[in-house]
Amino acid sequence: MKGSLLLDAVLVLLPSLSLALLVTAHLVLVAALAVRTPRWRAPLAFVVPPLAPFWAAKEKLRRWPWIWLGALVAYAVTLTLASLG
Numbered sequence: 852m853k854g855s856l857l858l859d860a861v862l863v864l865l866p867s868l869s870l871a872l873l874v875t876a877h878l879v880l881v882a883a884l885a886v887r888t889p890r891w892r893a894p895l896a897f898v899v900p901p902l903a904p905f906w907a908a909k910e911k912l913r914r915w916p917w918i919w920l921g922a923l924v925a926y927a928v929t930l931t932l933a934s935l936g
Contacts, residue, residue, distance in 0.1 A: 865929040873922035880907045880915050 880903040885893035887910055896903035904916035 862929070862933040866926060866933050869922050869925035869929055873919065873926055876915055876919040876922055877903055880904060880912070880919060883907060883912055883915070884910070 877897075877900060881893050881897045884890075884896055884903065884906055892902070892906050896906055904919045907919075908916045
């Protein structure tokens with residue numbers, strides 16, 4: 852019973868935390884794009900999320916695009932596991 856409660860807590864927390872990291876990374880990337888030219892990329896990357904890490908990588912922002920991608924994968928995997936469990 853105790854292990855089941857722990858598993859339930861993990862299956863609730865991990866998707867939530869990975870989504871929070873994904874949203875944070877996305878906002879950081881959009882903000883970084885907003886201060887670089889051309890500035891029109893920031894609002895477009897805000898509404899078309901895959902553009903944010905792509906353009907950020909082209910702007911030599913090396914760490915945050917990988918964090919964005921890792922958070923996306925973590926969210927997809929943990930959400931799938933949570934829906935199965």
